[in-house]
Amino acid sequence: MAANPNEVVKDYINSKFEYLRPEFNQNKDEVNILLQDPFLFNNLLQNKGSDTFENLDTAGFNAFSADYLNAPDQFISQHLNIDTRLVKRVVPDILMIQKLLKFSKAKHLTVTTADVIEGLSTFHSYLAKNETQKLNSVILTSAENMANRYVTDANHRHTTVTFALHLFDQLKKLHRLDDRCRLLLQIAATVDDIGAFINAHGHYRHSAYILKANPLIGLSDEENSIIAAISRYHSSETPEDFIQESQLPYTYQLIVAKLSAMLRLADALDDSRKQKIKKISVSLKSNYLLITALSSHNLALEKWAFQQKAALFEEVFGIKVILKQRKADK
Structure with missing residues (x-):
């Protein structure tokens, strides 16, 4: 009985990855995985710039992978938009990523078409922004x-x-x-x-x-x-x-x-x-600022206070400020 080729590849990858297990077991920090220029994700990135990042959580990647592990070559080629000569790389790549996610306990991975230096730089900027x-x-x-x-x-x-x-x-x-x-x-x-x-x-x-x-x-x-x-x-x-x-x-x-x-x-x-004003709209004209307040209430106090406090705005920005009320449904 012929062996399942995917199982053979999986066993081979497991044997080569096993030496990494102690390294990951020692690591207590959160792991972020960055995949640079992965042809598996062409469909995700094909309409985006070279420094674009796409994030997938572990469950999302496994769901993605399930569609291709046992699929015919033609299906893989069409759905991943890759050359037929690259189809044979799909299963090994998926299995390696799955093993890496399992060993590292990473919760998500990030893919990009940027080169290594640009990719790492942009990724660190992304993390810094977060x-x-x-x-x-x-x-x-x-x-x-x-x-x-x-x-x-x-x-x-x-x-x-x-x-x-x-x-x-x-x-x-x-x-x-x-x-x-x-x-x-x-x-x-x-x-x-x-x-x-x-x-x-x-x-x-x-x-x-x-x-x-x-x-x-x-x-x-x-x-x-x-x-x-x-x-x-x-x-x-x-x-x-x-x-x-x-x-x-x-x-x-x-x-x-x-x-x-x-x-x-x-x-x-x-x-x-008393929160009499539901919302405001702002319209900047050439020589004045119009603020329209949506309210069904008497705004006599607000208008008086606004007139007093608008002086600083007019002095700083050099334009007149006008407050207008628009009636709102009660």
Whole structure:
């Protein structure tokens, strides 16, 4: 009785991989597998750039493999879009990858058509981006915890953050700030009212004091100083010359001024702390900014606060700001 050729190949690969088992058993770190220029995955990458990465988890790879381990050569050639001369390599390659996944206990693998140096460089950039996102999440959680510890109004806080980030995203051509500044604005909008725990009167001063005494882990000293300055400057009661007296370098002063200007508008849109405005739309004209608030409520207080707090935005960006209300269904 003829032996199953796949079983023969599998046994051969097992024998050659066995010496690697002790090495993997000693490793306690998470393993990431990068497959460079694998012809098996042409269909996944054929319409993408040379530095494109495609991620598969272990279950996804095994499901992919099951279709080809016992398939006819013609089926493999057509479905993998490979030359018939390469078909004989499919089963050994699949079995080797399966064995590597099993030994390494890797949860996923990444494939790319990039060359080795470019592939490793891009892959490390990909990992670094993920680590940055995780760190940002930790920083934001710390800011939320601080805001909760000082008993700020969660609904007002979340509304202010939403409006502030919407303004930032829609006004990129105007402020020309990067994503890191967006994160700083989000943090500042989260913690700007913590000083009210000490005293509601002049709470912006107390917010800045608390933030200076309790810097957020994950931010640089300069970024913590920016957060404290924005929190102090977010109120229309703050002296107009505060930024110049803050001893921050001019570049940071400009960031503080721009982010504070946007935060003031966002804060004013919920001045009553009643979330009267469902959402806002932003339209940047040649010489003015139009903000349309969707609300069915009386916005007299919000409009008054907006008028007071818009002065800084108009001074920093040199354009008029107009708030318009559009009635919403109750």
